[in-house]
Amino acid sequence: MTGGLEGYDAVAEANAQKSVLAIHWSRICERLKVEVGEVEYRTWLRQITVGPVDEDEITLYLPTRFLRDWVRGQYGDRLGTLWNAEVPAIRRVELQVARPDAAPVETVGEDAPTPDIPVAHARPPTLAAAPAPVEEPRQAEVRSDLAAPLDPRFTFDTFVVGKPNEFAYACARRVAERPSSPGFNPLFLYGGVGLGKTHLMHAIGAELLREGRVSVAYMSAEKFMYRFIAAIRSQSTMEFKEQLRSVDVLMIDDLQFLIGKDNTQEEFFHTFNALVDAGRQIVVSADKSPSDLSGLEDRLRTRLGCGMVADIHATTFELRISILEAKATASGVMVPAKVLEFLAHKITSNVRELEGALNRLIAHANLFGRPVTLEATQDVLHDILKAHDRRVTIEEIQRKVAEHWNIRLTDMSSARRARAVARPRQVAMYLAKQLTSRSLPEIGRKFGNRDHTTVMHAVSRVTELMEQDPAFAEDVELLRRMLES
Numbered sequence: 001m002t003g004g005l006e007g008y009d010a011v012a013e014a015n016a017q018k019s020v021l022a023i024h025w026s027r028i029c030e031r032l033k034v035e036v037g038e039v040e041y042r043t044w045l046r047q048i049t050v051g052p053v054d055e056d057e058i059t060l061y062l063p064t065r066f067l068r069d070w071v072r073g074q075y076g077d078r079l080g081t082l083w084n085a086e087v088p089a090i091r092r093v094e095l096q097v098a099r100p101d102a103a104p105v106e107t108v109g110e111d112a113p114t115p116d117i118p119v120a121h122a123r124p125p126t127l128a129a130a131p132a133p134v135e136e137p138r139q140a141e142v143r144s145d146l147a148a149p150l151d152p153r154f155t156f157d158t159f160v161v162g163k164p165n166e167f168a169y170a171c172a173r174r175v176a177e178r179p180s181s182p183g184f185n186p187l188f189l190y191g192g193v194g195l196g197k198t199h200l201m202h203a204i205g206a207e208l209l210r211e212g213r214v215s216v217a218y219m220s221a222e223k224f225m226y227r228f229i230a231a232i233r234s235q236s237t238m239e240f241k242e243q244l245r246s247v248d249v250l251m252i253d254d255l256q257f258l259i260g261k262d263n264t265q266e267e268f269f270h271t272f273n274a275l276v277d278a279g280r281q282i283v284v285s286a287d288k289s290p291s292d293l294s295g296l297e298d299r300l301r302t303r304l305g306c307g308m309v310a311d312i313h314a315t316t317f318e319l320r321i322s323i324l325e326a327k328a329t330a331s332g333v334m335v336p337a338k339v340l341e342f343l344a345h346k347i348t349s350n351v352r353e354l355e356g357a358l359n360r361l362i363a364h365a366n367l368f369g370r371p372v373t374l375e376a377t378q379d380v381l382h383d384i385l386k387a388h389d390r391r392v393t394i395e396e397i398q399r400k401v402a403e404h405w406n407i408r409l410t411d412m413s414s415a416r417r418a419r420a421v422a423r424p425r426q427v428a429m430y431l432a433k434q435l436t437s438r439s440l441p442e443i444g445r446k447f448g449n450r451d452h453t454t455v456m457h458a459v460s461r462v463t464e465l466m467e468q469d470p471a472f473a474e475d476v477e478l479l480r481r482m483l484e485s
């Protein structure tokens with residue numbers, strides 16, 4: 001028949017294949033939910049969308065590299081087995097980061113993947129077993145008389161999970177799902193500045209309110225103190241205490257603020273005891289673990305450490321990239337991967353600063369309608385980058401360059417002359433000359449006692465190659481920017 005009809009047939013066939021795959025995928029999802037549990041499923045696997053089948057291989061998409069790698073590591077084999085059981089012709093599963101243009105198969109039913117930014121976490125085995133407490137359903141309520149408003153941006157969906165925060169995240173989810181579970185009361189979240197403690201607390205609050213079961217009071221420790229003082233002044237401490245003790249979930253942020261405030265600590269201690277004894281949930285955050293919060297009364301520290309203590313560690317490069325990817329995607333502004341990598345290398349202090357830098361870039365791009373480039377980034381973030389300035393060492397240069405080209409660090413000083421090794425070594429020498437004040441003989445010594453003429457040759461060879469090969473020049477430039485200042 002005509003080409004047009006053949007085209008129609010092809011489209012119809014592709015659509016039919018999509019529908020069939022969607023049905024299989026829905027069945028697989030049901031099994032996975034039973035196997036791994038609802039929370040684990042929702043956090044990791046619900047993000048998967050189904051792509052095309054090519055011969056014996058099906059492609060599944062995940063929205064970020066982090067999530068893809070995690071799912072591959074934890075569930076790759078299981079996904080393969082389940083697909084094979086559903087469709088024997090499928091023998092392999094390929095997990096890919098979703099392309100923006102990918103047209104995924106839609107799942108059937110309520111668990112259709114959401115387009116929002118993924119979250120991920122590992123639920124530690126200890127979290128799996130505890131039984132859900134029997135609860136009377138209650139009307140959802142934020143105690144407006146007690147609560148600071150919850151920031152609607154701080155939800156579990158917008159929290160990006162990686163190794164440094166996965167335990168805290170899992171604990172927070174658990175509390176949001178089953179408040180007052182044995183072993184999780186109080187939940188004590190701690191970690192350095194700007195690493196997501198407040199975000200997780202708000203997420204717990206938002207989830208509880210969404211579920212519509214409990215009344216929640218959230219406030220900073222500072223606010224707690226001022227409310228307490230105001231209550232004393234207005235002779236309404238009884239009322240204040242009653243209000244506090246009537247909530248189902250009390251969350252106090254930045255508890256370290258109470259150090260040295262003995263009366264407020266005392267009041268908090270009694271409130272704490274009254275609530276825990278009545279089976280209510282307490283969530284507390286601080287910058288240190290209970291045992292390190294010297295300045296808090298011993299009995300309070302002991303009680304704070306009685307439930308679940310979860311720390312949030314400093315971010316890793318991988319987590320910073322995932323967070324930047326998620327936030328850039330949410331902003332709708334196209335930020336090149338190289339810029340994200342550059343930022344993740346440069347701004348390592350905390351998520352707040354990282355987010356601030358990205359927001360400024362995005363605002364700039366929106367305001368001036370210019371694309372985000374490495375040059376623009378350096379320009380716009382000049383002051384922030386300067387604040388993160390540090391002196392670069394030859395060892396650091398060698399490490400970064402070796403990582404970049406995936407060679408061993410020892411090859412920076414080895415005698416191997418294969419180009420795959422010799423070229424990165426030359427680049428490292430070139431960068432050492434550009435970025436440090438070391439002399440050529442000094443640089444030579446750091447590269448396996450090579451002669452200064454070898455370093456000179458490396459510098460001129462790299463300069464020459466950069467002029468001839470724009471891709472190579474871009475690589476070297478990126479490395480330079482990452483290491484610079």
Ligand SMILES: Nc1ncnc2c1ncn2[C@@H]1O[C@H](COP(=O)(O)OP(=O)(O)OP(=O)(O)O)[C@@H](O)[C@H]1O
Pocket residue numbers: 154158159160161165191192193194195196197198199200254287323351352355
């Ligand atoms: N894992 C994450 N994913 C997404 N956003 C994050 C993450 N961690 C932190 N953020 C963001 O970084 C910012 C700072 O986080 P947050 O206020 O929760 O930090 P904090 O640990 O409470 O800091 P502080 O000790 O100063 O109170 C927030 O905008 C938060 O949304």
